[in-house]
Amino acid sequence: MLPDFFNSAVLESSETNREASSGSAYSYNSNSSGIFVVSIGGSLLFENSVPNPEAIKKIASSINSLHSIGYKFALVIGGGVLARNFIETARQLGSNNFELDEIGIFATRLNAMLFIEALENSFHEVLTDIKKSKAIIDSGKIPVFGGLIPGATTDFDAALIAEYLNANFVNLSNVDGVFTADPKTSPDAELYRELPHNALLSILIKQESKPGQNLIIDIPAVTVLKRSGITAFFLNGNNMPNFEAAIRGENFEGTIVSANAQASETCVPEYEGNAGKEEKPKRKSSSRGKISKKRKKPRNDDSDTIAMGLRLH
Numbered sequence: 159m160l161p162d163f164f165n166s167a168v169l170e171s172s173e174t175n176r177e178a179s180s181g182s183a184y185s186y187n188s189n190s191s192g193i194f195v196v197s198i199g200g201s202l203l204f205e206n207s208v209p210n211p212e213a214i215k216k217i218a219s220s221i222n223s224l225h226s227i228g229y230k231f232a233l234v235i236g237g238g239v240l241a242r243n244f245i246e247t248a249r250q251l252g253s254n255n256f257e258l259d260e261i262g263i264f265a266t267r268l269n270a271m272l273f274i275e276a277l278e279n280s281f282h283e284v285l286t287d288i289k290k291s292k293a294i295i296d297s298g299k300i301p302v303f304g305g306l307i308p309g310a311t312t313d314f315d316a317a318l319i320a321e322y323l324n325a326n327f328v329n330l331s332n333v334d335g336v337f338t339a340d341p342k343t344s345p346d347a348e349l350y351r352e353l354p355h356n357a358l359l360s361i362l363i364k365q366e367s368k369p370g371q372n373l374i375i376d377i378p379a380v381t382v383l384k385r386s387g388i389t390a391f392f393l394n395g396n397n398m399p400n401f402e403a404a405i406r407g408e409n410f411e412g413t414i415v416s417a418n419a420q421a422s423e424t425c426v427p428e429y430e431g432n433a434g435k436e437e438k439p440k441r442k443s444s445s446r447g448k449i450s451k452k453r454k455k456p457r458n459d460d461s462d463t464i465a466m467g468l469r470l471h
Contacts, residue, residue, distance in 0.1 A: 193230040193295060193325035194405060196221070197316035200238020201332050202395040203269055207239045211272075217330070218276035220398040221300065224405055225279060230295050232323065234303045234316040235273055241265035259308035266304030266312055273302050288322050295323070313375045317382035327388050328404070329375055330395030335413030336361065336374055349411075352419040355384035383415065390415040 203213055221231055241262040248261050267284045274280045281299045285291060291301040306315040313329065320327040336358060337347040353361075362377050374392060383390050391404050393412040404410040 191230075191324045193232065193320075193323050194328050195232045195234065195316050195320040195323065195325045196328040196330060197234045197313050198236060198273075199329075199331040199395060200236030200241060200266070200269060202238075202330060203235075203272070204239045207243070209240075209269070209272060214272055214276050216398055217395060218273060220402050222278045224402060225300060229405055232291050232295065232301045232303070232319055232325070233270070233273060233277075234312050234319065235266055235270040236312045237262050237265040237269065237305070240269065256308055263305035263308065268304075270302045270304040277302070288319050291319060292323060311376050311379060313379040314382065317379040317388070320388050321382055321386045324386075325388070327383060327390040328401075329390065329392045330401065331374060331392070332394060332396055333374065334394045334411055335392040336415070340365075340372060342372065350413050353413060353415045354417065354419040355380060355387075355415055357419075358415050359384065380415075387417040389417075 198217060202217065203209055205213070221233070225231060244261050244265055245258050248258055253261065270284045274282070274284065277300055279299055281294045281301045285294070285301045285303050286306060288306070291303075294301045303312075303315060303319065305312050306318075316329075317327060319325070333341055334349055336350045336353060337344075338350070339347040341347040358375075359377065359380050362373060362375070362380065365373065382388070391410075391412055391414055393401050393404055393410070395401070397411075400410050400412065404412060
């Protein structure tokens with residue numbers, strides 16, 4: 159059974175696409191601790207189904223550089239193709255969904271170990287207790303997590319960690335942010351520059367999430383972000399200079415989701431059709447919340463799907 163806050167958030171989102179707000183959409187949460195919890199998609203870590211050390215080094219180098227000048231981080235690493243391969247094998251051997259989730263979690267922790275090796279000031283082991291993260295950060299180290307909870311995505315885990323630390327949330331995937339449609343199947347999909355939490359929930363609900371569908375983040379994770387007003391950044395992890403700009407508060411390409419984001423009546427498009435078909439908004443808007451720009455199709459391995467349709471992102 160899902161917690162009450164999840165059900166209430168989905169109900170509220172279905173009733174309205176707008177939140178009353180003020181202030182700049184590009185300012186961090188005024189109550190934030192200044193920590194960034196970075197959820198790193200497993201799809202960024204592999205090439206031809208093999209861990210890519212250069213990709214891991216590139217991400218770690220940016221984290222190292224920012225950490226050296228005072229920025230604080232906690233990392234949560236997704237499972238990628240490693241998790242998918244092990245889960246599929248275990249499924250064929252008769253594992254049930256709970257067991258498949260646990261196997262996926264072990265895969266994320268293997269990936270997390272690679273980041274511990276690549277980071278200059280990482281905590282020496284993969285963390286599994288959220289409450290230990292604050293003391294580790296205060297000691298000058300970077301805690302690195304894999305998955306934590308069977309039945310949950312690593313984005314959900316990262317959202318809980320951000321909530322506990324009163325931190326900002328960063329989602330790194332191989333797409334540039336939140337789009338009006340799936341950029342893999344819709345080359346004319348447009349990128350949202352800013353969204354309130356309710357609008358992001360509406361987008362995810364209207365995409366009719368199903369097992370195996372490729373969503374940039376899952377609905378339970380967004381409800382955690384919403385209930386605590388956590389500022390979230392959705393960025394392309396293949397462009398780490400852009401990530402660094404976002405962390406420093408400079409101009410960047412991506413989507414920012416916050417309680418202060420401005421949304422017009424047409425900010426959230428209405429979708430038709432089934433997943434996998436090209437989905438276009440019924441209504442178009444000149445809202446400043448979009449960049450009218452065609453996107454290149456990302457690689458096919460962006461979806462980090464595990465048992466029960468979970469995305470170990």
